[in-house]
Amino acid sequence: EDKVVQSPLSLVVHEGDTVTLNCSYEVTNFRSLLWYKQEKKAPTFLFMLTSSGIEKKSGRLSSILDKKELFSILNITATQTGDSAVYLCAGSGSARQLTFGSGTQLTVLP
Amino acid sequence: DTGVSQNPRHKITKRGQNVTFRCDPISEHNRLYWYRQTLGQGPEFLTYFQNEAQLEKSRLLSDRFSAERPKGSFSTLEIQRTEQGDSAMYLCASSFIERKSAGELFFGEGSRLTVL
Numbered sequence: 001e002d003k004v005v006q007s008p009l010s011l012v013v014h015e016g017d018t019v020t021l022n023c024s025y026e027v028t029n030f031r032s033l034l035w036y037k038q039e040k041k042a043p044t045f046l047f048m049l050t051s052s053g054i055e056k057k058s059g060r061l062s063s064i065l066d067k068k069e070l071f072s073i074l075n076i077t078a079t080q081t082g083d084s085a086v087y088l089c090a091g092s093g094s095a096r097q098l099t100f101g102s103g104t105q106l107t108v109l110p
Numbered sequence: 111d112t113g114v115s116q117n118p119r120h121k122i123t124k125r126g127q128n129v130t131f132r133c134d135p136i137s138e139h140n141r142l143y144w145y146r147q148t149l150g151q152g153p154e155f156l157t158y159f160q161n162e163a164q165l166e167k168s169r170l171l172s173d174r175f176s177a178e179r180p181k182g183s184f185s186t187l188e189i190q191r192t193e194q195g196d197s198a199m200y201l202c203a204s205s206f207i208e209r210k211s212a213g214e215l216f217f218g219e220g221s222r223l224t225v226l
Contacts, residue, residue, distance in 0.1 A: 103151075
């Protein structure tokens with residue numbers, strides 16, 4: 001059975017801090033690792049990673065995948081209160097459906 | 111708005127009643143997924159369709175749950191004889207598998223079910 005584990009479960013920081021969220025996965029016939037942001041409603045897509053060692057960036061957010069060690073990290077620099085959300089990591093394998101982790105609840109204080 | 115649409119957004123029902131949720135995916139998407147999410151957890155896969163064919167069902171999907179996508183467009187998820195443990199957010203998502211970004215799912219806002 002596919003499994004995705006995220007850490008930490010929750011994180012409280014102050015505006016301007018940099019945070020690193022972790023995701024480890026065990027996915028049969030792994031194809032891609034995805035990150036989503038969820039703010040009390042639908043998860044919204046952030047990144048999809050398929051190749052090891054290639055960083056994807058979007059503004060202050062970046063993510064990288066290590067297929068050998070089976071993990072990914074999501075970095076957020078210069079955090080803002082608007083970054084407060086649950087960040088979900090999901091793995092896609094042979095089944096083509098996503099297996100999600102429990103998420104990391106990020107709270108950014110002003 | 112051409113995103114994934116779900117209704118109703120909220121449903122409160124008494125234990126033992128049947129409920130039905132509807133999902134309208136993004137129009138050109140050929141895959142449609144149902145997930146369930148409870149507080150503090152990530153979404154859990156229930157089932158998915160490619161066009162009108164239901165290709166996979168999770169063990170979470172008991173006999174009381176049935177999903178259809180009759181014409182390969184909208185989908186319905188019915189829960190019969192609801193139980194309090196069915197209380198959750200039911201999320202629908204769609205994707206287009208032939209494109210490179212096939213793993214990216216677009217989610218609807220969800221249908222929140224409360225069973226009293």
